[in-house]
Amino acid sequence: MGLNVSNRQISLELGVSEKTAQTMTEQMRTEIKNNRPKTTLSGEVEFDEVYVVSGHKGHPASVKKGRKPRRRRLKGARGRGTLEKEKPPILGMIQRGGEVVIRMLENVQQKTIRPIIEKYVAKGTTTYTDEYDIYSQLNNWGYERHSVCHSAGEYARDDDGDGFCEVHVNTMEGFWSLLRSWLRPHRGISQEKLPAYLAFFRGGTQYQKMGAWIT
Structure with missing residues (x-):
């Protein structure tokens, strides 16, 4: 495995x-x-989300009634997805030099992500995100937020003038790249089983191999 x-x-x-x-x-x-052991992220934490096409493979009773059968392989709708659209979002939170937490979500709404963030990220933590507005309330929730605007071609920024671009979500995006590669050989994972696969990836051998890269 x-x-x-x-x-x-x-x-x-x-x-x-x-x-x-x-x-x-x-x-x-x-x-x-x-x-999974209890995890609390602090210091500097990057937030980002990724979308994985995932239906109900092996769980026909979970398929929405009235849905037309698919003639070809499963394809999620364009853009940001939801669990209902069979393209569930996965929220990622990674502490620079520390651990990572990933959770499958029903949708990408502030009321969905807030309880997860408050459960795993210590208040007062410095957070880094992209421009997506679901993170716009982080300051009001007790966190210090810095963001980059990917849509404007900005991927890293030096805010304190020390010559080091500390404002970015590149660490989390690198994690997503590894996750996508790891999921590919499994040729489709159902929504019912995806959280277990994510937990294995996060806590198993693959994550341990990433340790030196993350730190």
Whole structure:
């Protein structure tokens, strides 16, 4: 699992059926998700979100009634998605030099992200975001916010004049790049199972390999 091989390959190497291999890996991912250690981010924390196309693979009872069948592979709607549109957003919060927290969301609204931010990020933390307006209330929620405007071609900025561009979300965006690459071999993960995969990626071998890069 740490090598991110398929259940079929795991079944061949362990000499068990593919169904058994799937049951074993699902159980391990679920246990990791259910036993995540308490995390508090502080200091300097970057916020960003990514959208993953994810339907109800293997869960036909969860498919919305009346939805037309798909003729080809699952495609999410353009732009920012929601859980209902089968393109759930994932909120990422990464402490520079520290840990990362990622959570699948129902939608990208302030009332959705606020409880998560307040649960995992200490008050008074310096935060860095892009220009997306869901983060516009961070100052009112007790955080110091600095942002870059990607739509204007700005990706990093030096606010204090020390020659170092400290205002950016490049660390979180680099994390997303690794996550996308890690998810690709699984060829579609259902909404029901995606949180367990995210927890495994965050807390498993792949995250440990990233340690030196993050710090």
